[in-house]
Amino acid sequence: MSDTALVPAPALMARTPWWQRLAPLLGLFLLCLVLSLASPHFLTVDNLLNVLRQSTINAILALGQLIVIVTAGIDLSIGSVMGLTIVILTLLMRHGTPPVLACLLTLAAGAGIGLVNGLLLTRLRLPHPFISTLGTLNVARGAALLLAGGVPISGLPPGFREATAGAVAGVPMPVVIAAVAYLATHVFLSRTVYGRDRLDMAYALSGAAAALGAIVLAARMNSGFPLAGTGAELDAIAAVIIGGASFFGGVGNVGGTLIGALIIGFLRNGLNLLDVSAFWQMIVIGVVIVVAVWIDVLRQRVGRSA
Secondary structure, three states, X not given: OOHHHHOOHHHHHHOOOHHHHHHHHHHHHHHHHHHHHHOOOXXXXXXXXHHHHHHHHHHHHHHHHHHXXXXXXXXXXXXXXXXXXXXXXXXXXXXXXXXXXXXXXXHHHHHHHHHHHHHHHHOOOOXXXXXXXXXXXXXXXXXXHHHHOOOOEEOOOHHHHHHHHOEEOOEEHHHHHHHHHHHHHHHHHHOOOOOHHHHHHHHHHHHHHHXXXXXXXXXXXXXXXXXXXXXXXXXXXXXXXXXXXXXXXXXXXXXXXXHHHHHHHHHHHHHHHOOOOHHHHHHHHHHHHHHHHHHHHHHHHHHHHO
């Protein structure tokens, strides 16, 4: 891990120029402006609520990815962990476990899997989180397929879906859940000094975020399927980097990550409204990720030369 992982995250963010912190927000504003001009259906209440609802899971996964990336790490397993924990959740409830207890056990399972990623780094001294989390990615996906027998698991309790996928005062419950998660993560990031001794906690929280995403997805789909979250780690990483975090560690905040998740959500929604092929959408998102990383590299070069 880089030496920046030993520095308090708030201290590093304080040295980030204000214009860099506002750049993601400006990008979101310009994107919404262009899409509103391109499609009359974009700036409607129903469409905006739909984007918020659909962006919730990526926003939650991005929170876990942010905590890891601030330590100069990365978690490639977060999508597969979501797939495994959604199977665990649905199996628990299918076997009569009360929904609240099932959700708590699912969060614990996600945190435990994430903790394994941390222990692989801090105890087994694997050279890079890319290696450990890539291994966990395959193990978690295989375990999900084994537990589910390769097929979706349906028939969740009606009360679970109503409580998790409903609405509060017109606001979708997944959005409320994400808001609480973002507030908790903000408190964690603003009061935690990162270092090598905290890597276990960082990866455990990333796993817990994947499990929380699994709970929200299970309520939306009313089922659990072992291939859930396939490729989700890429969108989560993209949201964090687009939101201004640095792959070099130490720089990042929940506000920027939320904006990054919304940029991806609005971009996908706008492309759908414009009837852009899903294949072209993949290309566009890939280009956005590369550009965001390139900007991060340029930002680091400017910082070193200043």
